[in-house]
Each structure stands twice: as C-alpha cells, then as structure tokens.
Amino acid sequence: MTPTSRILFAITLGLAVPFGAIAADDQATTQQGGTKSLDSTAPMSAGEVKKVDKSSGKVTIKHGPLANLGMPAMTMVFRVKDPAMLDQMKEGDRINFVAEKVNGAITVIQAEPEK
Numbered sequence: 001m002t003p004t005s006r007i008l009f010a011i012t013l014g015l016a017v018p019f020g021a022i023a024a025d026d027q028a029t030t031q032q033g034g035t036k037s038l039d040s041t042a043p044m045s046a047g048e049v050k051k052v053d054k055s056s057g058k059v060t061i062k063h064g065p066l067a068n069l070g071m072p073a074m075t076m077v078f079r080v081k082d083p084a085m086l087d088q089m090k091e092g093d094r095i096n097f098v099a100e101k102v103n104g105a106i107t108v109i110q111a112e113p114e115k
Contacts, residue, residue: 046094
C-alpha cells in the first residue's frame with residue numbers, strides 16, 4: 001500500500017465512524033416514530049402562556065428550567081404536538097408542560113393547567 005493510499009484509507013475510515021453514528025441515531029429516531037427522546041417520564045415544567053398562535057400551531061411560554069432538555073428559564077415559542085392543545089390555552093394561563101425535541105424542533109408534547 002502506498003503512503004497516499006494509506007492516507008486516503010485513514011481519511012475514509014475516519015469519516016465512516018461519524019457517519020455510521022449518525023445513521024444509527026437516525027434509525028433509532030425512525031423506530032421511535034420520528035422523535036429522538038419522546039420520554040413520557042420527563043418531568044413537567046411550570047410556565048405561563050404569553051401568546052397562543054393557532055394559525056401557526058405555536059405557543060409562547062415563559063417557563064422555568066427544562067431539565068430534560070438542559071435549558072434554563074426563559075420565554076420562548078414552542079410548536080405543539082397536537083394543535084387541539086391550543087384550544088385549551090389562553091394568554092395568562094399557568095400551565096405545567098413537557099417539551100421534547102421532535103423532528104429537530106422543541107415541541108410541547110403534553111400540557112395541563114397548573115393545579
């Protein structure tokens with residue numbers, strides 16, 4: 001094997017490992033219905049609904065830390081898993097919710113009024 005062939009082989013092998021990991025991650029995502037970590041045991045987070053945008057299927061929530069996503073407290077716009085969830089929310093509502101990364105977007109997968 002020539003030195004050039006060895007270098008090309010090493011580069012090819014070096015690229016194959018990360019691409020294999022990506023493929024395995026994508027396969028796991030597909031097996032879970034298109035979500036990476038749809039974990040029904042994720043803790044609920046407290047938040048206040050700031051805006052409901054039914055036409056885009058999004059809600060703005062001022063929330064505490066999202067432990068399962070490693071996010072600090074902030075106000076942000078979320079997609080919702082089911083647009084019907086938005087019918088149960090209005091500006092000013094205090095809610096408990098679970099957000100997960102779904103198809104690359106942080107999405108509210110469960111929400112309920114604060115008790």
